[in-house]
Amino acid sequence: MGKLTNCSKCGSVYVYDTHSYNVCPRCKSGYDVTYNLIRDYLMNHPNCSLMELATKFKLPVRTIKSYIEDDRLSIR
Numbered sequence: 001m002g003k004l005t006n007c008s009k010c011g012s013v014y015v016y017d018t019h020s021y022n023v024c025p026r027c028k029s030g031y032d033v034t035y036n037l038i039r040d041y042l043m044n045h046p047n048c049s050l051m052e053l054a055t056k057f058k059l060p061v062r063t064i065k066s067y068i069e070d071d072r073l074s075i076r
């Protein structure tokens with residue numbers, strides 16, 4: 001059983017389970033697309049900082065952090 005949690009992106013309540021990220025299913029599709037873009041960017045710019053990513057992708061720093069906390073990205 002999942003637990004109810006708030007989407008880190010849109011704030012709506014959804015059921016979190018081990019297959020979820022910290023965004024609701026509605027946001028997840030866009031989330032994966034953005035993740036792929038950021039991952040590709042980091043491959044080409046491995047020394048990019050969190051702030052640079054946030055500026056580059058016009059995303060809040062906390063959104064970038066949420067990718068990292070999911071262990072899907074690493075920034076030194």
Ligand SMILES: [Zn+2]
Pocket residue numbers: 007008009010011012023024025026027
């Ligand atoms: Zn959402």
